[in-house]
Amino acid sequence: MRQPRLLLEAGACGAIAHSFPLLDLDKRIGKEKVELILGVKPFKKIDFTLMEEPIFHVLNDNFKKEFKKLLPYTYCYRYAKDFKSTELKKWNSMDIYLCRNVAIEYYGNHVVIDNYEYVEYGKNKVYMKIPTSIQSYSELVKVFEFRDAIADMLSSSIDVEGNRKDYREMLAKPEHDRKKTILSDFDNPDLLIEIKKLFQQDVNDKQQFWMDVMNTVGITVDEEKNYSDDEMKEILHLSDTVFDKCNQFILFEDLQALENAPYLIELFQELQIDIEHFNLNSLENISLTKYLEAQLDECMATYKKQYATYLYDQMKGLEIQQKQ
Structure with missing residues (x-):
């Protein structure tokens, strides 16, 4: 049975939560109202110590990169309501670690948390246990309990339940399906571009374009790396002529500009990709119709x-x- 929401907001694992008398209430009632009417206090922080340094799961580094890519899509559902950017700052500061084992000491008791449970430790740091039998990220995101736990972290960190299901479903989707979902839900092609910049201000328009091109041809992109021109040209196996013309004449800040079209056509012909394929893997759609x-x-x-x-x-x- 799922733990009452008032406990999970503190990141409490089941073993700790069940050491307290629990009141099972509808989470929509709200913590303040419960405390005012019934005198029942929610967990705000659970004091415990780590018995040993957690051993990171083999998928930890991969997850951190994927989680960073996920955040702009989930934030689309909060952008219009986050007037002071407090939620943006909270999500940006979240530091989640996937671990093989997490052992804690709580009031003298040795507690080992179960798979897909998590505990908050220190400021914004979260440790979550993942089975060692799972060795690929694609396998991990198929697990409902994992996706639900991540959605729980996102929702509880900002004290808003409304889009929990959206976060959970978004985590399982590939990049192009996430993009389609946002376009369908908000009907605003510029929304994702604006939000992406909030989370990745170090990625300029030119870098983003070439990273989208690499994604389109099936090359794994390191989102945190600042690729040089020579590196991108070598990775894509592009001729000097085509690559240099693109960098010189394409208006990367406005890919829809008509003057970009001849260079985009020449580039896509050399890479043997089409506009539709590129649009599925890019933040900004390109149309050659005009x-x-x-x-x-x-x-x-x-x-x-x-x-x-x-x-x-x-x-x-x-x-x-x-x-x-």
Whole structure:
């Protein structure tokens, strides 16, 4: 049976929670109202000590990178209500560690937390136990208890339950499905771009574009690395001509600009990818429709003039009756 929400907000594991008399109430009632009416105090902090330094799980580093990528998507649901950016700061400061084993001492008792339970220790630091049998991140995110625990951490850290289910489901989705979900839920193509910058201010427009290109061709990207031009060119196996032209002429701050189109087309042809595939892996969608329409109009105008000139040359020596 799930622990009462008033206890889980402190990150209490089951073994500790059950050492107290529990009051099972609807979590929507609110902590303040429960304390005012019933005199029942919620856990705000549980004092314990680590019996030994936790041993990190093999997936810990991978999870930290993935969690950082997840936050902009979950924050989309809070952005409009987080007027002072307090929730943004709380989520940005969360420091979660996946561990093989977490042993704590609580009032003289030795407690080993169960799989997918977690404890908060110190300021913003959270230790969560993960089974050693799970060796891949793709396998881990399929586990409901894991996703539910992460959603619990996000919700409890800001004391808002409303989008818990959204956080849980978002964690299991690949990048392109997360993007589709946000576009569907908010119908604002610029929202994710704005929020991404709040979480990754060190990634400029040019870096983000080339990282999206690398994702599109199936290259694993280190989100924390600042790639040099030479590194990106070598990783993508691009010719000097195409890469240099893209860096010189593409307006990275406005990928939709018509003048970008010829260079994007040349780049995608060399990499053998298409616009649709790129859009599934990028923050900002690209459309070539206006460019191609302009090219078609230009061709039609050119050939219309040529056709008129041809008709004139053919008919200028003819009698009026023949012209008719």
